[in-house]
Amino acid sequence: xxxxxxxxxxxxxxxxxxxxxxxxxxxxxxxxxxxxxxxxxxxxxxxxxxxxxxxxxxxxxxxxxxxxxxxxxxxxxxxxxxxxxxxxxxxxxxxxxxxxxxxxxxxxxxxxxxxxxxxxxxxxxxxxxxxxxxxxxxxxxxxxxxxx
Numbered sequence: 001x002x003x004x005x006x007x008x009x010x011x012x013x014x015x016x017x018x019x020x021x022x023x024x025x026x027x028x029x030x031x032x033x034x035x036x037x038x039x040x041x042x043x044x045x046x047x048x049x050x051x052x053x054x055x056x057x058x059x060x061x062x063x064x065x066x067x068x069x070x071x072x073x074x075x076x077x078x079x080x081x082x083x084x085x086x087x088x089x090x091x092x093x094x095x096x097x098x099x100x101x102x103x104x105x106x107x108x109x110x111x112x113x114x115x116x117x118x119x120x121x122x123x124x125x126x127x128x129x130x131x132x133x134x135x136x137x138x139x140x141x142x143x144x145x146x147x148x
Contacts, residue, residue: 040080040081041124041125042113043112043113043114043115043125044080044112044113044144045110045111045112045113045144045145045147046079046080046110046111046112046142046143046144046145047108047109047110047111047132047142047143047144047145048075048079048108048109048111048142049106049107049108049109049137049140049141049142050071050072050075050106050107050108050109051105051106052068052071052072052103052104052105052106052107053105053106055067055068055071056068056071056103061100061101062100062101063100064100064101064103065095065096065099065100065101065103066100068095068103069087069092069095072087072091072095072107072109072129073085073087073129076109076111076127076129077127079111080111080113080125080127082113082123082125082126082127083123084116084121084122084123084125084126084127085126085127085129086126086127086128086129087129088128088129088130088131090130090131091107091109091129091130091131094107094131095107106137107131108131108132108133108134108137108140109129109130109131109132110129110130110131110132110145111127111128111129111130112127112128112130113125113126113127114126114127114128
């Protein structure tokens with residue numbers, strides 16, 4: 001004789017109890033469904049459009065220029081899995097050309113991950129962020145340029 005509640009699935013402490021009496025752990029299934037991790041130990045180049053306007057929203061005027069550079073570094077770190085990020089002087093000049101307050105709303109950048117040639121370097125790779133001059137941002141997507 002089965003009770004009515006025994007005929008249906010029940011959830012007790014995150015474990016799914018089936019009607020046949022078998023148990024199935026949902027948490028174990030989630031661990032097995034992970035995507036394979038990308039190989040981040042190789043050189044790569046990508047082009048991005050970064051919206052600085054949303055990153056500097058409600059930011060004090062006198063801190064916008066410095067924060068824009070910091071946000072670009074943080075963006076490059078997350079995209080390329082590298083702690084050592086270097087900003088090109090052209091990009092720095094482009095961010096600061098209108099002063100500390102009037103930072104451009106969008107910027108097109110090329111982020112290139114390269115091997116560190118220094119023998120005493122802490123990180124095996126570094127990341128160089130360069131400015132790409134574009135007239136219009138419409139239709140631009142994240143791209144991987146072809147190697148020369």
